[in-house]
Amino acid sequence: MIEFQNVVKRFPDGFTAVKGLNLTVHDGEITVFIGPSGCGKTTSMRMVNRLLSITEGKILVEGRDNRDFPAEELRRKIGYAIQQIGLFPHFTVLDNIAVVPRMLGWEESRIRKRVDELLDLVGLDPDINRDKYPRQLSGGQQQRVGVARALGADPPIMLMDEPFGAIDPITREVLQEEFLAIQQEIGKTIIFVTHDIDEAIKMGDRIAILRDGALEQYDTPDNILAHPKDRFVRDFVGSDRSLKRLGLVRVSELMDPESKPLVRMRDSTDKARQVIEEHKVRSAFVVDDEGVLKGWVDLDGIRHAPNSLIDAMMEADFHEIGVRKGNTAREALSAMVARGFRITPVVDKNGRLVGSITLKALQDLAEQEWSEEEATAS
């Protein structure tokens, strides 16, 4: 647990970057510090491991004032990853990750084991990458090493300053996903600084929005999107926050596992017509014997090929028409808008149909959000 108590940071030139910050970072959570540039988010983070001194107030790290420790000792217990990555170019990957363990005096054999473990964790093959130099790696690989290095001595706390900021958008998404998966496993207490609200919503268990060195709102992403405290926060999270909020909801939470207008490929066209009418929909999904989604059939199709279901069905790969259970509601909406569906099939990772999600369900969610807001506004 990290606790900011009335923390003030004033620089020698008189600029006050942080004005009395009070905030508690909970154990095992990713707490995102976000705000426009100059809001004091990085400054606040850098005071935790005392890369910057605290002018007034104090920061408790695991219940103790962080000034009770010698600065170096404190920093060795706190992982640190930054946007510029800052790998030591003259060290191999192994030496880079081993920096803190070596300073802590670990046995060489233990260090090697730990390095291999960490490389595995961040998805790099230890045998291939251990002895490479940073400049032989791509940007994404470098940041993986950067994260591994921050985890080197298994610190309970990590500070991450826009760690994925300098990486191309596609790789960034991958790294974000991977890091979330890693965090599931390691459960560190993390302060994560970013200026990208989408990243904040995606990564954060809690988001602290800062403005001019003061805390504007501190809550879970869902609550911030649903109940922005004031106009600043509302502007900051953007006018598409309903959409963003859909991004927080998983398809599995909205889908209807019962509503499955499905026919098997061996079934007759009559059966298909019957299913469609029964479910009061326009089309039915066609699955094979394994239950894997193969395409769909509608009444038009049946009219043109009344004898064979296979002739009548529109063939399509489940990758194209289905959404996965783990996808966000936002992605489901996007898929429906793109294909003009009012209903879209939900599949598991093997392509088996597990349910469906309707446009109506998504609309209901958004409406609920708006009405809640009106309620709070009035």
Add this chain to the structure above:
Amino acid sequence: MTWTRVPGVASLIWLALAVAFFALQTVTVPVTDPELRDAVGETASFAPDLWLPLFSFDGGTVIDMQASNDVRVLTFGLLDAETRAVDALRGTPVTLALGWFAALMALIEAGLAWAFRDREEKLVRPLVRAAGIFLVIWSFYGHEPFWDWMLRGLFPTSPDLLYNSNVLVSLASQHLELVLVSSILTITIGLSLGIAVTRAAFREFLPLVSDVVNSGQTVPTLAIIAIMAPIIGFGFWPAIVALILYGLLPIVRNTIVGLEGVDPAMIDAAKGMGMTPTQILWQIEVPSAASIILAGVRTSVVINVGTAALGAFVGSGGLGNPIASGLNQSIDPWVLLGALAAALLAILLDYILGRIEYVMTPKGLQIEQ
């Protein structure tokens, strides 16, 4: 804003100097050097008249070399020849008291301050100022009673004070002449060579030229000057050839580095806008590389001042002469006379070229630095 930028301060300083020079002119010092005493009398005024740099362009003095193992014969030979060559110059300075010159400088500075009153100006004024300071130093350097007095103070017991031939200004002129002639040739050749090998037509020679330029650095300057003497002969021109050869290295290297360092995107953009190769060279490449090229020119000229001093050993004259003779005959005052002048000349040229380098760098590039 520092005090040097306050308008008029420079001209006030010149005025103060003028007063000081007039006052010094009334101060007389005793002359101890017997030869000088014959020429100017028992006492002389402390402050000099203005000396202008005089160029002889006689190409120094060719010595009739006689077979000998003794360095002294060489330098004594030089001394005699030097004395003959420059004796005529003695006592023919421009007859303008230095005080009047300083007053004139005050006027010029005031005029310039007025002319440039509302814009920043970094070339004309520093150069005018440097030229004024140079002429003052030059005049003091050529004023033998001044040296006689100074050196007597430093070396109370030395039998010899002033360098035999004793016409310091002509030695300094020779030196400057060597440096200027060689530098102009060096810059012309070096720039052309550097530009040529970075053009598409001659680009294949670039690695060869770079290789030669880089390894040329390992040849000692003294060796270059020495090798020229038996091949071309003694005197002015062998020294010039040696100066050019060694001075070429930094200019060619920096021209290549500067031109190769120009952002290819910029050249591409220029091509896209329809500029011809010549336009690209003069409007884009050379201005972008100007600071690096000029840094090379500066290094080259400063090296030339030093190499020209070594020219004394091959009879090219210059400020190396009193140093070499003084060292040979253990007459410390001579060494000091030559060394101080050569050092000052190098520092002053370095300063002037540094100013030019700064001013010729396009404004947009200065901001980066």
Add this chain to the structure above:
Amino acid sequence: MNRIAMLGGLIAGLGFFFLPTLALKPNRLAPGTSFNLFEFQGDDRYLVLFVLALLPILLSFRHDVESRGWLLVGTGSLLFVLTLVLPAGAGRLLLETPEAFLDGGAFIRNPRILPAGAIATGLLGAYVTLFAGVRDLAKVEVQTWLQALATWLAPIVTLLLLLNGTFDVYSIMVEFYANGAALEQKFVEHLMFVFISLGVGFVVGVGLGLWASRDERLAPIILYAVGIIQTIPSLALFGVLLVPLARLGDQSFLATAGFFGIALVVAVALAGSYALLADREPGRVRIVHLIATAIGAAVPLALFVGVLVSFVFRLANVGFTSGAYGDTTGTILVLLLAALATWGVGRWFVPDESRWRRGLKVANWSLSAATAVAVVVLFVQASGSNRVLGGVESLSALTIRDLGVSGIGVAPALIALTLYSLLPLVRNTYAGLNNVDLAIIDSGRGMGMTPSQRFFQIELPLAFPVIMAGVRNAGVALVGIGTVATVIGAGGLGDFVIQGIVNTSIDQILLGAIPAIALALVLDAVLRGVEGLLTSPGIRQVQQ
């Protein structure tokens, strides 16, 4: 088409056509009679050279790059070797009956063969041709070791022939045999100039560079000061140093030591007050304070370095070259080799996790320390010699001159060379340390590295290649400037050059110049090698 090869062929061909190849001198000093390649009558072998010289022009039109490259390398190498070998044969013939080729009135005594212009252009042409060939090979990506072989074959063969005595007929070799012992001595002197001044310059220069990189207000002043030194011509710097050093030499040791102590106290006081007060002083007062601090520090530093460098040279000169301390010098050599060996074995042959590593490290450290101790022992032994302190009776009678400081001689040479080495060292140290990516230092800090860990593990290794480039530049420059030291009676290879000028003997000039050039090239290569060995592969690839 390979126009570089064409250029090479033109240089060599025109040279052989228009310039004399050899000159026959009836004695050591008289001017000689020149012979063109075509004047070696009755022996067509010499025309081989002319054909070889023109061959690259024909070859340059070949289209197949790889075969062209190999043919050019072959032609260039052959031309290089034969340009030296064939005229040597002709020279031997000329020397058999010199009177047949000279005017009747010539005074013939120990006639000599002087290589003339065409040999120089021939070698230059061969070099250019070889260069063109190796470029072609590089273009088609022939293995690097083959390229290296192609480059170095001709020089190596030439060296072997030189050792074999094939070129003994040339006057420069005659001069070499006549002056062999002196050359060795001058070479060692020159080497000691360079090493001692580079060593002291390294400590001072890197120190100043460090200081500059730590205090941005001081940086411009330090860089400006060392820049000014660089602009002063070498001859003038020797001259300017003459007077103060002569005066310093006259002082008694005790008085100077006392002055040094006071200057040191003043310097420390100034630096201390600056460190304490600088932040609270208004801008201009601070600048004045800063300049005063810099000057205050410079006085004892200059005094100490000046005396130290002169005294160390004297000790090293007596210790290593007098031959009286063979045991100690032998021990130093053995210890040094052993230290290098343990370092090399530890680095290349023992894996990281091996438990031998620690032992080797200890061995390496103790051997290095032992080497240093042995050098100190040697110096202590040498200081007992009469040649060091000149039999001074008591400490109060000891003058600074007895420690080796004087207006002319080795002291001003060493001090001037040390001063000249400062600019590249200071500038590169400063640039190297200042250019270390701030993000890298920040992550070091963030991971809990102490300031000294950051400096030794991050900043220094990253700045190392830049600092070493400064050392190389300084070293190469010092070898060249060292030749000028002869004029203040310090000796070194410049002695031959000046003698050569006086005698108008190009042989003597080259006898001084060629070893100096070779020394500069070898020093550059060795320092490059050291730089390569000690630079992490992770940053080495970017340097090239």
